[in-house]
Amino acid sequence: MPQAQVEPKVEPQVPVAPGKQPSTGEETSLITGSEAIAVACKLADVDVITAYPIRPYDTVMQYVAKLVSNGELDCEYIVAESEHSQFEIVKHASAVGARVFCGSSGVGWMYAFEALTVTPALRIPMIAMVGNRALDDPGAFGVEHNDALAVRDLGWQLVWVDNAQEALDTALIAYRVAEDRRVFLPCAISCDGAFLTHSQALVKIPSQAKVDAFLPRYNRGDLLLHPDNPITVAPQANEDWLMEIRRQNAAAMERSLTVIREAYADFERIFGRKYGNPFFEEYLTDDADVVLVGMGTLSNPVRVAIRKMREQGMKVGFVRMRWFRPFAAAELAASLGRFKAVGVIDRDFSFGSPYMGGVLATEIRTALYPAAKRPPVVGFICGLGGREVTVPDVNRMTQSVYLAAEGKTQPATQWIGLRE
Amino acid sequence: MATMANDRELAELLRQQPTQHLDAFKGVKKLPLEEFFTSGHRTCQGCESALVMKMMVKAAGPRTIVLGSTGCMYVANTTYYSTSWVVPWMHTQLGSSGSAGLGTAAGLKALMRKGKMKNEPINVIAFCGDGGGADMGLSAISATLTHPDYNLLILMYDNESYANTDIQLSGSTPYGANTTFSTPGKIKRIMHHRWKKNTAGMLAAGHPSCRYVATVCMSYGVDAMNSVRKALSIGGPTFIHSLDPCPKGWDYDPIQSHELGELAVASGVWPLYEVENGVLKLIGKTRAIADGQLKRKPVRDYLLRQGRFAHFTDDDFDYFQSKVDEMWERWLIPGVIPFRKQIEADSAPA
Numbered sequence: 001m002p003q004a005q006v007e008p009k010v011e012p013q014v015p016v017a018p019g020k021q022p023s024t025g026e027e028t029s030l031i032t033g034s035e036a037i038a039v040a041c042k043l044a045d046v047d048v049i050t051a052y053p054i055r056p057y058d059t060v061m062q063y064v065a066k067l068v069s070n071g072e073l074d075c076e077y078i079v080a081e082s083e084h085s086q087f088e089i090v091k092h093a094s095a096v097g098a099r100v101f102c103g104s105s106g107v108g109w110m111y112a113f114e115a116l117t118v119t120p121a122l123r124i125p126m127i128a129m130v131g132n133r134a135l136d137d138p139g140a141f142g143v144e145h146n147d148a149l150a151v152r153d154l155g156w157q158l159v160w161v162d163n164a165q166e167a168l169d170t171a172l173i174a175y176r177v178a179e180d181r182r183v184f185l186p187c188a189i190s191c192d193g194a195f196l197t198h199s200q201a202l203v204k205i206p207s208q209a210k211v212d213a214f215l216p217r218y219n220r221g222d223l224l225l226h227p228d229n230p231i232t233v234a235p236q237a238n239e240d241w242l243m244e245i246r247r248q249n250a251a252a253m254e255r256s257l258t259v260i261r262e263a264y265a266d267f268e269r270i271f272g273r274k275y276g277n278p279f280f281e282e283y284l285t286d287d288a289d290v291v292l293v294g295m296g297t298l299s300n301p302v303r304v305a306i307r308k309m310r311e312q313g314m315k316v317g318f319v320r321m322r323w324f325r326p327f328a329a330a331e332l333a334a335s336l337g338r339f340k341a342v343g344v345i346d347r348d349f350s351f352g353s354p355y356m357g358g359v360l361a362t363e364i365r366t367a368l369y370p371a372a373k374r375p376p377v378v379g380f381i382c383g384l385g386g387r388e389v390t391v392p393d394v395n396r397m398t399q400s401v402y403l404a405a406e407g408k409t410q411p412a413t414q415w416i417g418l419r420e
Numbered sequence: 421m422a423t424m425a426n427d428r429e430l431a432e433l434l435r436q437q438p439t440q441h442l443d444a445f446k447g448v449k450k451l452p453l454e455e456f457f458t459s460g461h462r463t464c465q466g467c468e469s470a471l472v473m474k475m476m477v478k479a480a481g482p483r484t485i486v487l488g489s490t491g492c493m494y495v496a497n498t499t500y501y502s503t504s505w506v507v508p509w510m511h512t513q514l515g516s517s518g519s520a521g522l523g524t525a526a527g528l529k530a531l532m533r534k535g536k537m538k539n540e541p542i543n544v545i546a547f548c549g550d551g552g553g554a555d556m557g558l559s560a561i562s563a564t565l566t567h568p569d570y571n572l573l574i575l576m577y578d579n580e581s582y583a584n585t586d587i588q589l590s591g592s593t594p595y596g597a598n599t600t601f602s603t604p605g606k607i608k609r610i611m612h613h614r615w616k617k618n619t620a621g622m623l624a625a626g627h628p629s630c631r632y633v634a635t636v637c638m639s640y641g642v643d644a645m646n647s648v649r650k651a652l653s654i655g656g657p658t659f660i661h662s663l664d665p666c667p668k669g670w671d672y673d674p675i676q677s678h679e680l681g682e683l684a685v686a687s688g689v690w691p692l693y694e695v696e697n698g699v700l701k702l703i704g705k706t707r708a709i710a711d712g713q714l715k716r717k718p719v720r721d722y723l724l725r726q727g728r729f730a731h732f733t734d735d736d737f738d739y740f741q742s743k744v745d746e747m748w749e750r751w752l753i754p755g756v757i758p759f760r761k762q763i764e765a766d767s768a769p770a
Contacts (some may be wrong), residue, residue: 047530047531047534048523048526048527050523074530074533074534076529076530077529078526078567081559081562082559082560084513084516084519084560085518085519085522085559085563086514088560089519089523090523090524091522092510092512092524092765093526093528094522095510095523095527096524096528097527097528097531097536097537098527098531100527100531114752118513123565132663139555148623217536225485225510225524226481226537227483227508229540230506230509232499232505232508233505233508234498234505234511235508235511236494236495236500238500240500241500345517375473
């Protein structure tokens, strides 16, 4: 499905297959989002990887299999018999000190839900790729964000990316943040199914030396499960201690905000690629009257639409959320307070939620509530099941946001691009 | 030694990651005194599964990692601040014993191969109850037993019910037993009509590359410990199935645990055997029964000692006996493999 392209951030060069070049120096390669994350696994020298097929995330494991069979990635590569086992296997490998990677999509991710629940509680810094996919039934391969969002209350760090370069870079950053002793929480990198997992772009592959300078070895310290450190992990705590343990997880997630900032600053210093604010990216917001907010690859059509609207004098901007957990609420609220109205585009749903809206809109309203300046928030449900978010869709949403800015009350939640 | 389909992978594994050499204990007086499962647990009086834990880890020794899936041996053994485990121990999910053992072994293997951890043989044991193994975790155990390249043991302690959650029936509960999910009532005397799964036989038959599958019972403790030692030494993934009389779930005086285990074997209900490198060996009384040297005791003697069968009528005992007779008289391999060859059923050619 064609998606409008952003201006490439990299100089076009002749594509080079990864691994064919000497390990020093930065190379540029034409690869998909999934392949970019597989390359990140190689650069991060991951020790144990588990695979189980479900579209669209599984392309990453196809690339991993090739890297392993070609001797470019030295890891235990295990094809599990279900997603539940897939996540349990790497959970236990991480407990004995191995750097791990796995992933899933849609209902596959939900099949692993029990394992996903215990992983953050055990302070396991697992990195997972979620190739965002609609939750069956009815069957649908296309992107929806409900799969990854389902774990938002459990202690998973959640980050959305919108291009292959960012996927590779964010995977490296995710290892650095998750394995920081102040955090020790898993992180899921969300890549929109098809639009990112299967779309090629030119990606700069960083040198091994730079990655080694950025990413220290995983050190589980006194939490290592080993005969030299005979600890009992996850005993029965019950009401005696559970609340204190939960509070420790909450504190780790809070510290993650700081660790993420540090990691992006170091990333910029070592690799020379700037991401600005780690938590959300702003596009043409400096002079904007109203903004749209969204996550993932819908940024592409939104940016195209905004450029066209700006040609007609409409001052519209876009805020693309990267980190959903931890949620940089105060920072986001301060930024959104600058505008006359905010439109939030959810590629997800939360049936029966406040104002029958999407997850992101609900969270942003919550973030804004204590803020000094609270622009009206209009919620949109759009692009479900991989339905294309079109330029006319974006125009329609923007018009409604403008009306809200003028003080004309808008429906709190609108379904866009829907056959009625 | 019989050749195995996976000898190539296993040879490579053992070259990379040799196992510990754990020779058989020569009698109860030769057992080490050191304990690795000690005070601090809250298991019931007469709990045979606790004995399994104690003997299992005594057999394995200090350079061992134990993974325990949810069940009695998790909930009763690891209260925060009073763990009974001297060796490193980690909880795993109810259906995850196979995955926990596999992941731990894979992590150790990767780190040792890549020089990130000192290379030494470390035993990996993942245990589960019958609910965690024969029911929920069967698929993960099956998958793990097909991986020839990781050294680990999965031990299933089978007390024939979900005993920690109030005694509910599992796929390993015997026919007709009274559990809180199959309570006899005014209209229905028998609420549980399923026959106990043949877990060890199924896993041995279904995973030809697995080098060691055994059944044990703590009434024969030294044999059981030597099974554990063999399972950890032989290489690759292995499986042991232990039948554990349970005073609470089976409803009998705790003093009789040991005797009930003996009766389970003597009545033929619980055959003791090991399948080592594809070769089946019957053990102890089971072997004597198969050889015709020992007559099976009536199952009634075994069942009548347990309150969970108190509602049985003569018909029920007879039916139970007939099913056990079938195990010994009609199975392809008595007590182990249930089906029969078609040729035996065919009439002789005219």
